[in-house]
Amino acid sequence: MNMRLCSVLLCVAGLSFAGQTKTFKIDGMEIIAMQDRETSMPNKIFHGAPPEEINEAVPSGKSPASINAFVVKTEKHRYLIDTGMGTDMLLQNLRNAGVKPEDIDVILITHMHADHIGGLLRDGKPAFPNATLHIAKEEFFYWRQANPNIKQIANAYLKQTELFTYGEDLPIVRAEQTDAQKTIGVMRKTKAARIIDMTDDTFQGRDASGHTPGHTVFESNKMIIIGDLVHSAALQFNDPNICAQFDMEMPKAVKSRRKFFDVAAETGKIVLGMHLPFPGIGYILKDEGDHYSFKPLDIKPEETIEKQNKNDN
Ligand SMILES: [Zn+2]
Secondary structure, three states, X not given: OXXXXXXXXXXXXXXXXXXXXXXXXXXXXXXXXXXXXXXXXXXXXXXXXXHHHHHHHOOOOEEEEEEXXXXXXXXXXXXXXXXXXXXXXXXXXXXXXXXXXXXXOEEEOOOOOHHHHOOOEEOOEEOOOOOEEEEEHHHHHHHHHHOHHHHHHHHHOHHHEEEEOOOOEEOOOEOOOOOOOOOHHHHOOOOEOOOOOOOOOXXXXXXXXXXXXXXXXXXXXXXXXXXXXXXXXXXXXXXXXXXXXOOOOHHHHXXXXXXXXXXXXXXXXXXXXXXXXXXOEEEEEEOOOOOEEEEEOOOOOOOEEOOOOOOOO
């Protein structure tokens, strides 16, 4: 576990512990943004640009940020994407949004830092008994070695975990399995009843490594979930070369950030970010030169739109 990350997040957090949820109905889907806590990211944790540039861009010394998780309701699935720092706030947020833990059938994990997997267990057991947990192979195997807590999660979810390869259609749906087959070790040997293409109901996990060895961006026909590509919206859209100190391999993190900023800008898909200021939903625009900007979704929660035009305003 990145303890430095935990302590920084805990130290700088504190503006709000209440948690909040916002529900958006967009293009036949429902997206519920859930805030674990509001936080801020101090200038000193960012590298890759001269300190003067960083201080000029964020004169207050702290970028507004958040710890977000999302529920995405499609026709066929109830996705939970990341789980925040702990079960209490997550379950309360879900309750507030009218979602029962047992309703969640797919969990997608962008990476295994504490502020993304903290809500998976309740009293040592899966908090989401009917969900299949999807994690990139690279991410899972790295952290299983690096952090004993991961073993606890792995054991609890042993019979309901799918370790995916980048580019696979998610959720992975398998034919009937025996109990013995429902383990991480043998699962990959059983034949999956595979979905053919990415649809409104499915995601694909994309290689966005750099922040962590198996950091994943999830993309569907309609949205791109960027995980921890951005820790400071105020700094990193304008200058994607800037990395937070939490990025384990900074040059790779920069490459991933640019790649998915481009994908998001070119496709105009809705972007969801785990540390973008709450509710963390909007569009990425390509600006002049080597710069990007983030345009938050400008509809009210509960307001239904068919298609938000990214070029509005
Ligand atoms: Zn994070």
